[in-house]
Amino acid sequence: MAEEMRVLLEYADKINPEIADEYVKIGGYVGLEKARKMDPNDLIQEVRSSGLRGRGGAGFNAGMKWSFVPKNAEIKYVVCNLDEGEPGTYKDRIICEKNAQALLEGMAICGAAIDSNQGYIYCRGEYPFIVKLLKNAIKSAKELGALGDFNIEVRMGAGAYVCGEETALIESIEGHRGEPRFKPPFPGVAGLWGVPTVVNNVETFACLPSILTNGAAWFAGIGAAKYPGTKVLTLTGDTNNPTYFEVPTDYILRDVIYKLGGGVKGGKKLKAVQVGGTSGAFIPESNLDTPIDFDSMGAIGAALGSGAVFVMDETRDIVDIVSRISKFFEHESCGKCNPCREGTFRCREIMEKINSGKATQKDIDNILLLSRVMKKAALCGLGQAAPIPIESTIKHFADEYARKIV
Amino acid sequence: MITLTINGKEIQVPKGTMVLDACQQAGADIPTLCYDPDLRLAGSCRMCVVEAKGRPNLMAACVSPAENGMVIETESPDVVESRKIILELLLARHKLECHTCERDGSCKLQDYCYRYGVTDSRYLNEMPHFSKEDPNPFIKRDYDKCIMCTKCVRVCEEITGAQAINVEDRGHHAKISTVFDGKLADSTCVFCGQCVMVCPVGALTSKVSAGKGRSYQTQSVLTTCTYCGTGCTFELNVKDDHVVGVTSVRDSELSPVNKGALCVKGRFGWDFIESEDRLTTPLIKENGELRPASWDEALDFAANKIKEIKAKNGPDALALFSSARATNEENYLAQKLFRAAIGTNNVDHCARL
Structure with a gap:
């Protein structure tokens, strides 16, 4: 198996992410339409049974996370984590650049599930061009009426890695120092401005339209059983092909490096690979035949994290x-x-x-x-x-x- | 009620009780540095970590709600190891001058190092240099002793409401600072010294009491502040029959009015006690000169003069101007005296500005 499987990035570079109409033409916003017709409890159950787990690194079941939001709360928020501070990670930027409308649709689906009409995207300060892109994308979707009464506002970070942590991110949106809060209470109960808030990663939200369109069972059947779906990886370091890929989650790490990545640069031997960003474990050559999914990585003492794959050749210290x-x-x-x-x-x-x-x-x-x-x-x-x-x-x-x- | 097991002892606590309180009820002494029952929780010093069975990480007891069926160990090997290393990390940034520190003997860092046998830090290397001269008469700020519990920041915001200080910068460079790192005098600081009250170490100390005696050298005398009618409770620190400082009494049973909070006058303005200018007897002015008199003589003198004026010019020729330094009860009696006994409504008070 050496092929990518593109779901989120299927129409990469074929549509303009800023124009909602182009997204609609390839089947966009059908998932949201379906979600809006569903009972919120059924919608949460659908997402839960798809097995979709958080793509930001913690790997928590998205539907379960949503189910913690109290039904009777008057105001609730949907927050998208686009802080993407892990060095070597740029998959969220790619998802925005190639398929921003899927992110917006995913957020609106979450809004339908938890009965919220306000979303925030927290974008890292180093991505001002993405802020611009997203604002245009939101404007286009609103003008088309695709988002209905769901509003999305883009907020910008100021360069703190810790603001990728969901509670520090919330503090930052509120205008405070970017410092994490202790948990509990979890954001699902008391998040942004103290009200129930779902915080998910860009990639998690972007998975939702296809789950709704194709059904939970379809998604659950892709890749690893306990961490289904696809994962966007970013390959960096001593590789012949330093770029991004979307693969099913049972894809083997060795294939990422040697098949998709074309092997180690200069024909050198591999010394180590770090997966999941700077906080990830260093994986030796002997563990390369491990699937990239959350649990398999965990079993070898590593973490899939954000999906960054950093290759180091034999000469590296x-x-x-x-x-x-x-x-x-x-x-x-x-x-x-x-x-x-x-x-x-x-x-x-x-x-x-x-x-x-x-x-x-x-x-x-x-x-x-x-x-x-x-x-x-x-x-x-x-x-x-x-x-x-x-x-x-x-x-x-x-x-x-x-x-x-x- | 929920039931949990702490150090093998089963206890029942109401739902919503924090693990820290539950541990204390079970007789376990949990060390804390950033915790203060009167302040917003921080959960940041991590000294109160305990081990809950089945959880991968240790939990900070002060911010963790107790749950039914929890099994908690408060001094397990993992817990003790973490507390020791946290203490070693704090020691490595703390200027160790206990021999001259005002807080020697009343320092939580010292107490916990003693409790856990932390004699030295294996992480001793580069020291932060946050120390600064702050030219004010009341508060000494030595941030080379600061352990970043942020209680001073919280008390300044939540109890005094001054918001004079906050955390500046990030990571190991983070420090307590006024806006633009200026002097306290140029900030919104009102020198109430609540920050000194909550500081668990010698980072914030009273300049007025400096060098005059440590907690174990002084006796505490519970009393009421004489500055105004609020009636704040505090303890005078007395050494060799001299007042050398003031300590807050935070127990609301003993200090129901102020619960430890004081103003600049109460906390730092006690040096008048031994001032040579202080009046110690009533004085009566005769031929332009003041001479000491007894209370009986002085009161008779005043009473006679009041009667004389009333007889000659009527009660409205008299007025009462009473003091905010007297209590409410005393002020009530004073106006009663003038209204009922003397018969005038000419009553005023210095607090009516």
Whole structure:
């Protein structure tokens, strides 16, 4: 199996995403029409039984997430997470650039399910051109009447990685410091401005029109049984074909790199691949025959995350790369909780010490202990995931560390 | 009611109880740094983490609602390891000058390091340099001792309502700051010192009390502030028969009026007690000179003069101007005296501006 399976990106570059009419001509907004005729409970059940799980990284069943929203609340919001801050990830941008109307339709479907008529798209600050595209797309869809009474507003981030975390994103929309909230309460109960809010990723929303159009069973039959559907991946690093792909979720990681990616650049051997963005685990060659779905990745101690695939060839210095990653997390920690604020800072210090050849085994022990505490005790996903690249490389690439310590 | 097990002990608590409260009811002492029952929850210091059976991560007890059937361990190996490492991380950013610190003996960081045997930090390396000179007469800000619990930010916003300080910058560079990192005097700060009250370490201390005695060297005397009729409760810190400071009493049973909150005068303005200018007896003016008198003599003198004026010019030739430093009850009696005994409605008060 070496072919892509395009569902979200089927009409990529064949239609103008800013023009709703072009989307309608290829069968767009049929899903929303169907959703609007359904009883909201049946609609939620339909999405739930499709098995669609969050594409932002947490992998939570979308329909189940919606079912937590209290029915009797007067005001509810639909929020789309387009913060896309994971280095090496640009799939949400691609989905917007190729099929923005599907995102809008998906949000409106969610609105129909939870009885909300207001959506917000939180777009990362580095994508001003996407903000423009989305505003045009929304205008076109509204003019066509495709969205009905569902309104969508685009809000812009200011360059904080942590605002990809749903509660920090909500704080940011509200105009506060981008810091995560503790949970519970979950956004489904008390989210944006304190009211029930569904926050889903761009890709999750964009999956919805085809689920409604083709039926939950159709979607559930694609790819991995427990994480069905397709996944848009972005391939970067030492690859011959650094681009994006849409594949069924039972696609094997090796095929992503060697078939779609055309192998490692320059014919070199592969040393490691990091999946899911900067906070992902480093996967050694021996684990390449793993399907990319959420649970299979989890089983090898990795995470599908956002779907970024970063290839490193045999000449790459793992310790140097992880040392740079630790600097990224030090920079991006919001500073709210102790384990992350202090932990990411000390991780960077120790990683730089190891990388410069001045560290001892004691430093490795100290950073592993710190990693363990960060994973167990940090407030949000940032602090909990920041040590994963460190831990996974100390586990799989111990010899690279051994070479650098005194 | 819901039932949960804490350290092997089964307890019942009302639905909506937080795990922290449930643990305390079960007799477990949970360390906290950012938690304050009067302030919005932060859940950020992570000192109160406990282990709940079946959960992959530890949970912060202060922000986690207790659930029926929960099985919680408050001092499991994982919990103790996390608390120790968090303390080590805080020690690595905390200027260790306990020997001269005002808060030696009343510092939560010190107490918890003692409790968990944290003598040193394996993460000691680069120190932040947040310390700054803030030229004001009341509050010393030494952010090289700050542990970022943000209680000062919350108390300033939620109790005083001044919003003078907030968190500036991000990650390890995050620090407590006024707007544009200026002086407190140039901010909306009213120097009430509520921030000093809630600071768990020596980052915010009273300049007025500096060097005059630590908590274990002083005796506490519960009293009522004499500055105004509000009647705030506080404790005077007394060392060798001298007042060296004021401590808030946050227990609402003892301090029902202010629950620990004070204003700049109550918290920092107690140096008049031993001022040479202070009046210690009534004074009567004779031939342009003031001379000390007894209370009996002074009161007789005043009463006679009042009677004399009333007899000569009628009651409306007299007026009462009473003080906000007297209590409501005293002010009530004073106006009663003038209305009922003297017979005039010429009553006024300094608070009626």
